[in-house]
Amino acid sequence: MAKKNTAGQSSARMVMNVLIKHQAYTPDTAVGYDAFKNLPLSTMIIAYTIANLMESEVIIKTGDDRYYFVEENWKKVTQKVKRGYTLLLVLPLIILIIFLAFQVLL
Numbered sequence: 001m002a003k004k005n006t007a008g009q010s011s012a013r014m015v016m017n018v019l020i021k022h023q024a025y026t027p028d029t030a031v032g033y034d035a036f037k038n039l040p041l042s043t044m045i046i047a048y049t050i051a052n053l054m055e056s057e058v059i060i061k062t063g064d065d066r067y068y069f070v071e072e073n074w075k076k077v078t079q080k081v082k083r084g085y086t087l088l089l090v091l092p093l094i095i096l097i098i099f100l101a102f103q104v105l106l
Contacts, residue, residue, distance in 0.1 A: 011049040014039050019059065019069035030066035 009017075015036065024031045036046050050067065053059040057073045 011041055011045050012053060014041065015046065015049050015053065016058070016069055016074070019067065024066075024068040025071070026068060027060075027062045027066075030060075030062050030068040032066050 018036055018039065019025075019031065022031045022035055023029055024035075036050075039046060041049075050059055054061060056077050058070060058077060059067050060070055061067055
């Protein structure tokens with residue numbers, strides 16, 4: 001079930017919640033742009049957000065200008081982000097350990 005929109009939610013999460021609320025998971029259940037009209041976002045931000053999510057194939061546009069959510073692709077995107085943050089956190093620690101090991105050896 002989609003969570004209630006709050007000020008702390010990202011525009012991507014708000015757009016995805018609309019698709020989840022409408023159970024738009026396939027081309028047959030896809031929704032039109034009017035499904036996003038009640039979001040507290042400007043049309044430009046909604047369009048930009050949908051375009052960004054379409055690049056990573058989290059949202060797919062049908063031939064008749066309707067949209068649906070692909071949860072498997074969303075999971076892939078979140079895994080990439082988690083790996084990226086893990087790398088950002090672990091890499092400095094590895095460099096620090098190597099640096100300290102060299103100082104001990106010298």
